[in-house]
Amino acid sequence: MTDPSSGAEPGRLAFQVTKNLAAASPAERAKKLEDPGFGTVFTDHMVDICWSEKGGWHRPRVQPYGPISLDPAAAVLHYAQEIFEGMKAYRHSDGGIYTFRPEQNARRFNRSARRLSMPELPEEHFLQALHELIAVDGAWVPSGAEQTLYLRPFMFAKEAFLGVRPAKKYAFYLIGSPAGSYFSGGVKPVSIWLSEKYARAAEGGTGAAKTGGNYAASLLPQAEAAEHGCDQVVFLDQRGNVEELGGMNVVFVKKDGTLVTPASETILDGVTRNSILELAADRGHAIERRPISLQEWRDGVAAGDIVEAFACGTAAVVTPIGALRGDGFVDEQPTGSLGTSLREELTDIQYGRREDTRGWLRRLDA
Numbered sequence: 001m002t003d004p005s006s007g008a009e010p011g012r013l014a015f016q017v018t019k020n021l022a023a024a025s026p027a028e029r030a031k032k033l034e035d036p037g038f039g040t041v042f043t044d045h046m047v048d049i050c051w052s053e054k055g056g057w058h059r060p061r062v063q064p065y066g067p068i069s070l071d072p073a074a075a076v077l078h079y080a081q082e083i084f085e086g087m088k089a090y091r092h093s094d095g096g097i098y099t100f101r102p103e104q105n106a107r108r109f110n111r112s113a114r115r116l117s118m119p120e121l122p123e124e125h126f127l128q129a130l131h132e133l134i135a136v137d138g139a140w141v142p143s144g145a146e147q148t149l150y151l152r153p154f155m156f157a158k159e160a161f162l163g164v165r166p167a168k169k170y171a172f173y174l175i176g177s178p179a180g181s182y183f184s185g186g187v188k189p190v191s192i193w194l195s196e197k198y199a200r201a202a203e204g205g206t207g208a209a210k211t212g213g214n215y216a217a218s219l220l221p222q223a224e225a226a227e228h229g230c231d232q233v234v235f236l237d238q239r240g241n242v243e244e245l246g247g248m249n250v251v252f253v254k255k256d257g258t259l260v261t262p263a264s265e266t267i268l269d270g271v272t273r274n275s276i277l278e279l280a281a282d283r284g285h286a287i288e289r290r291p292i293s294l295q296e297w298r299d300g301v302a303a304g305d306i307v308e309a310f311a312c313g314t315a316a317v318v319t320p321i322g323a324l325r326g327d328g329f330v331d332e333q334p335t336g337s338l339g340t341s342l343r344e345e346l347t348d349i350q351y352g353r354r355e356d357t358r359g360w361l362r363r364l365d366a
């Protein structure tokens with residue numbers, strides 16, 4: 001069934017909407033939303049937009065969620081030209097559906113696109129895609145505590161060509177996945193394995209881009225972390241400075257209340273970290289964005305000068321770091337309460353329990 005497309009004003013794409021005739025019934029959906037976990041349940045529809053050298057962005061569609069058909073020679077399958085984003089939609093108590101600072105994700109998507117030699121998606125198209133998905137799948141935004149609809153925009157090279165050069169055809173997709181807490185069992189301190197053998201990124205590389213290859217590179221060290229009984233892995237740069245975890249930024253809290261976080265071209269500039277630091281600055285905390293070495297971290301903890309370490313990112317929001325484990329040592333981390341308190345303030349804003357004085361929320365269902 002095809003509905004007439006909506007909104008063909010300038011700057012807006014005219015999406016062709018095809019409803020999923022096999023969509024979940026309200027009862028089936030309610031069952032799936034009871035305990036969705038993370039990343040395994042998907043909504044009934046997805047958004048896709050094509051790009052070609054000749055036509056630019058074209059054929060914007062909302063269609064039933066389902067497998068994508070690709071030529072076996074599609075460039076992404078061979079040379080990994082792929083980028084993605086991760087964001088969330090929140091259900092407020094009045095029923096409204098909101099997302100958090102989506103223009104930040106849209107801009108980062110385009111920074112990632114430039115690094116991977118991919119076409120940029122105009123910010124208004126990125127935002128419109130979110131509205132289009134919510135227009136058909138808004139009922140999939142759960143209303144339980146700590147629940148969200150995780151939104152995953154991504155783009156990949158689909159041109160069938162085995163030569164090595166930027167592809168001439170791309171596809172942008174947006175899918176939605178209802179989610180409970182990222183770490184099963186709720187917020188509890190995580191143990192971190194220090195990877196000394198492997199790097200996830202290097203100077204001049206793609207560390208600042210949200211691209212699948214960085215995650216592929218982090219899987220083996222992540223497995224090493226698991227072998228050592230750790231939940232997550234932390235990476236250092238070639239100079240011995242702390243970078244980040246596989247998918248989360250790190251922040252250290254000093255005794256005098258100063259927050260220190262790595263400044264580097266090789267890490268992903270997180271929206272969660274920037275937001276948390278802004279909330280902390282408004283509370284009067286000093287913020288330092290600078291290199292911090294492993295030595296400074298370990299010595300700081302030993303001397304009582306670092307009183308807390310936490311990780312942050314959209315999926316898990318803020319997670320305290322309970323221990324740092326490396327080859328031949330374990331540093332138990334002091335457990336402060338600042339990270340948890342900032343997490344609460346941030347999620348209160350996101351879920352509409354506290355006033356959004358900074359204009360961070362965007363309503364998606366109106």
Ligand SMILES: *Cc1c(COP(=O)(O)O)cnc(C)c1O
Pocket residue numbers: 086210244245246247248249268269270271272273312313314315
């Ligand atoms: C997405 C991501 C983060 C967190 O970024 P947010 O914008 O806060 O979600 C941190 N590190 C890496 C490697 C990431 O991919």
